[in-house]
Amino acid sequence: SQQGEEDPQALSIQEGENATMNCSYKTSINNLQWYRQNSGRGLVHLILIRSNEREKHSGRLRVTLDTSKKSSSLLITASRAADTASYFCATDRANSKLTFGKGITLSVRP
Amino acid sequence: KAGVTQTPRYLIKTRGQQVTLSCSPISGHRSVSWYQQTPGQGLQFLFEYFSETQRNKGNFPGRFSGRQFSNSRSEMNVSTLELGDSALYLCASRGPLYNEQFFGPGTRLTVL
Numbered sequence: 698s699q700q701g702e703e704d705p706q707a708l709s710i711q712e713g714e715n716a717t718m719n720c721s722y723k724t725s726i727n728n729l730q731w732y733r734q735n736s737g738r739g740l741v742h743l744i745l746i747r748s749n750e751r752e753k754h755s756g757r758l759r760v761t762l763d764t765s766k767k768s769s770s771l772l773i774t775a776s777r778a779a780d781t782a783s784y785f786c787a788t789d790r791a792n793s794k795l796t797f798g799k800g801i802t803l804s805v806r807p
Numbered sequence: 808k809a810g811v812t813q814t815p816r817y818l819i820k821t822r823g824q825q826v827t828l829s830c831s832p833i834s835g836h837r838s839v840s841w842y843q844q845t846p847g848q849g850l851q852f853l854f855e856y857f858s859e860t861q862r863n864k865g866n867f868p869g870r871f872s873g874r875q876f877s878n879s880r881s882e883m884n885v886s887t888l889e890l891g892d893s894a895l896y897l898c899a900s901r902g903p904l905y906n907e908q909f910f911g912p913g914t915r916l917t918v919l
Contacts, residue, residue, distance in 0.1 A: 728906050737844075737895060739811075740910040785850065789906055793838055794863050795899075797850035 703786055703798040711806050716773040718801045720786030721766075727789050729762055731771050734783045734800070743771075743784075776805045809834065811900050811911035819917045825886040828914045832879050832900030838862075839881040840908060841873060844895040853896075856881050885916075893918045 704719045720729070728747045732740040746753045746762045746769065753760045759772040773780055783802050787795040812831045820826050832839050840863075841853040852865040856875035873883040879900075885892055895915050899908035 730907065732910075737913075737915075739897060739912040740899075742907050742909060745907050787850075793840060793855045793857075793901060793908075794852045794865070795840070795842075795850075795908060796852065797842075799849045 703784070703801045705801060706799070707802045707804070709804040709806065710776055712776060712778055714776055716776050716780070716803055716805070718771045718773075718784055718786075718803070720769045720771070720798055722769075722786075722788045722796075723767065724788075724790065726764075729760075729769050730787045730789065730795065731758075731760060731769075732785045732787060732797075734785065736782075740785065773803075776803075778805050778807045781805045811898060811909055813896075813898055813911040813914050815914060816912065817915045817917075819919065820888050821919050822888055822890060824888050825884060826888060826916060827882055827884045828896055828898075828916075830881045830883075830898035830900075830911060832881070832898075833902070833909055836900035836902045836909075837879050838901040839875060839879065840899045840901070841881070841883050842897045842899065843867075844897060844913070845891075845893070850897075853883065888918045890918050892916065 702721050730745045731743040744755045744760050746760050757774045762769045783800045785800045787797045814829045838857045840855040844850045855863040859875045870886045875881045895913045897913045899910045901908045
């Protein structure tokens with residue numbers, strides 16, 4: 698079963714705009730990770746946020762985690778056409794088994 | 808440092824056959840996990856190996872098996888292939904200090 702549920706399922710924005718993607722999960726977690734996948738290729742790790750962290754930044758990425766609401770958000774600022782991809786959140790309950798959501802398809806129009 | 812490598816990248820088999828996929832983790836990583844990705848079910852965990860021992864297993868039938876060698880390379884085997892086994896199979900390696908899992912490019916298996 699899917700632990701993470703991303704929202705929206707698809708997002709289309711103009712280059713330069715910000716993209717916000719949300720993820721909700723059901724059980725307690727050790728950490729939550731965001732991944733990007735281009736056209737059915739391998740997953741690229743973007744960022745990891747631990748359960749005791751509330752916000753984390755990496756370049757143009759900002760991730761927040763609210764464990765009371767069991768939700769996370771990924772913000773990509775100043776989006777580029779190259780950001781077009783599928784984005785997945787994955788939860789880790791400290792047993793190395795990542796549980797993924799169904800993913801969000803992001804399209805960035807030039 | 809070289810990334811996670813998977814071979815072969817593409818594979819076509821027929822129903823009833825068996826297949827073996829290979830994964831070489833990042834140097835120094837001892838944990839290797841396998842995932843199956845399909846349009847219908849999304850990304851699902853198959854199993855994890857650490858120091859040649861299966862440490863965790865997902866909800867897949869016994870036709871799916873794996874092993875890990877002393878150099879941390881891992882193989883997964885699927886016997887008696889079914890059409891529904893057509894998928895992208897991804898392996899990921901994890902280092903000793905951090906929880907990030909680094910994925911390989913995947914093996915695209917098509918069962919005819």
